[in-house]
Amino acid sequence: MKIVTDYLDHSAELFPDKTAVVDQYRTVTFGVLKEEALHIASYIIKHFGRWHAPVCFYLDKSAYCISVMMGIAYSGNFYTPIDTKMPATRIEKILETLEKPLMVTDRRHLNQVEQFIGDLDVFCLEDAMHEPYDEKKVQKITNQIIDTDVLYVLFTSGSTGNPKGVIIGHRSVIDYIDWVTNTFHFDENTVLGNQAPFYFDNSILDIYSMLKTGATMYIIPQINFAFPIKLLEYMETNRINTIFWVPSALCLVVNLKAISKRHVNSLQNVLFAGEVMPNKQLNQWRREYPDALYGNLYGPTEITDVCAAYVVDREFRDDEALPMGKACCNTEIFLLDENDRLVTKPDMPGELCVRGTCLAYGYYNNPEKTRAAFVQNPLNHAYPETIYRTGDLVKYNELGELVYICRKDYQIKHMGHRIELGEIETAASSLLGVNQNCCIYDDNRHKIVMYYTGAVDEKELSAGLKSLLPDYMIPGKFISLKVMPLNLNGKMDRVLLKKKLEN
Known part of the structure; x- marks a missing residue:
């Protein structure tokens, strides 16, 4: 497999009538998914002639999003998802960064798009689907x-709250998905229950x-995550594993x-990433599903979703930190201290x-941020070699696992x-x-503040923290919340909580 459209070509040939994606409204087979993608690709090639250019799509989360992603890829362009729930200011910053991208939407959202699109080219999904596709012409483009x-x-x-466009190539995704x-x-018997929004890199694993494998992906309706019993019932009904x-x-x-x-009898793999997984809650999952595989995956968007993983293979106390494990295949991870020296000893942060x-490849139209994060390897002075500095402090435990x-x-x-504030949170x-x-940390009042639910x-x-931590690590202020605010990716919204301190 050279490029990701090879995945769809292969699965559509092997499993044309097998279910690929299920959303709230329809079930889509691999054969239909490919046909819809070819409609999109043909329309872009015929009417816009774009090549190696950004194409955004503004759609509710659905199977159509996958068809559009693949259609954009078939046309030789690259995609950026824009969620219909994103604030207008964020959308405007994204469009400004991409510099006149082509926009795909549907008739339902066309009026909304026209309010912020300016003079950008836009077309409706329905128009592309009703126009015949030319598979030979698409193939000619895709071959290039x-x-x-x-x-x-x-x-x-x-x-910072300011959007940065992370640029990922076909090869990186293929390396990761392998x-x-x-x-x-x-394999084709895998049934994925998708939670991550499509503008969040965790969705790359599901999609x-x-x-690649001919698995089936259920796009779990977002409302189910507000009613966990219904969520588990949905998983059990659809045999999500x-x-x-x-x-x-x-x-x-x-x-x-x-x-x-509500027990989900089909559940086999419980993978998670994006923030720290507390062992207290993980241990309850492990007690309820003792035969499932649990995987703690780590990685920022800048390294194609995941670069380290730990398959949970032993017991942990509730107050222990869960390891991040070790580097994924074909990836090297190392720790550098404040002087760019290699850290190898256990319990030393780097x-x-x-x-x-x-x-x-860096951040789109942002050379300054790119230069700061994607740098020459300071351990190699012989030839050009780029590394990514994650900004995460990590250490090795006595087993050589990253923590x-x-x-x-x-x-x-x-x-x-x-x-380290993370130690207090654990x-x-x-x-x-x-x-x-x-x-x-409240910089103005020099005080550690803990928000909790x-x-x-x-x-x-x-009192509980004083039994686990030294006095100087005990927060000076505790703020009880009914609900912890989450950002668009479903993670705790630390930016918002920091702003609350400033008000």
Whole structure:
């Protein structure tokens, strides 16, 4: 497989009538998925003649999104998903960065798109589907695509809130999906339950594993995540056996006491990434589903979703940190200290750095940010070699496994001590009555602030932390929330919580 459209060609040939994607409204086979993609590709080639250019799509999450992604790829261009729930200001920044991308939408959303699109070219999905496709002409274009061509640009906000467009090529996705499908033994019998939005890189595992292996992917309706028992019933009804969710979604099922009320007999693989998974909630999943495989996957968008993984193979106390494991196949991970020296000893923190085919090309139209994060390997002075500096502080444990500490910008200096806020969060997560928690440093008042949810009061929480941490690490302020705010990706919204301190 050279480019990702080879996946769809292969699966459509082997399994033309097998279900590929299921959403709330329809079931789509691999044969239909390819036909829809060819309609989109033909329309772009015939009416716009774009090549190696950005094409955005503004659609509700559905099977049509997959058809559009593949159609854009067949046409020799690269895609950027824009969710219909994104704030207008964010959409405008994305379009400004991409510089006059082509826009795909549907008739339902055309009026909305016209309000922010300006003079951009736009077409409706329905028009493309009603116009005949020319497979030979599409194939002629697709034959010119090479594996280093760009496949997608996904926008990530990071800690600043300003979107950065991460550029990923075909080769990087193929390298990643080869590792995923081999490691977790995905095949045409795999049934994936998709949680991640399509503008979030966690969705890459679901989408391209399905396309490569002939697996089936269910797009779980978002509303189900607000009602965990219904969520589990949906999974059981549809015989979903593999999930790759953010930890917040897994914790919700536990925190709302749904996990023991509806068993999913088909469940075999529970994978998670995007933020720290607390062992307290993970242990409840493991007790309920002792025969399932649990995988802690780690990686920023800049390295094609995942660069390290740990398949849980032993017991952990609730107050222990779950390891990140080791580097994925064909990827190297190493730690650098503040002076760019290699860190090899256990329990010594260092910034996690990555090299390999997985690396993004940088940030779209943002050379300054690209130069800061994608740098020459300081350990190699003989020839050009790019590494990505993740900004994550990590250490090795005594088994040589990577263990996440926190973001570099979550490491603070407080009362003369260097403190990792992630260590406080791990301790709090183990306490009875704490469902979720997030530590923020109030720079103006020089105070550690903990936001938390759960049936525990401030005195109990403070006392519990004092039994686990030294006094200088105990937060100076506790703020109880009914609901922890989540960002568009379903992760705790640290940017919003930081802004609350400033108000």
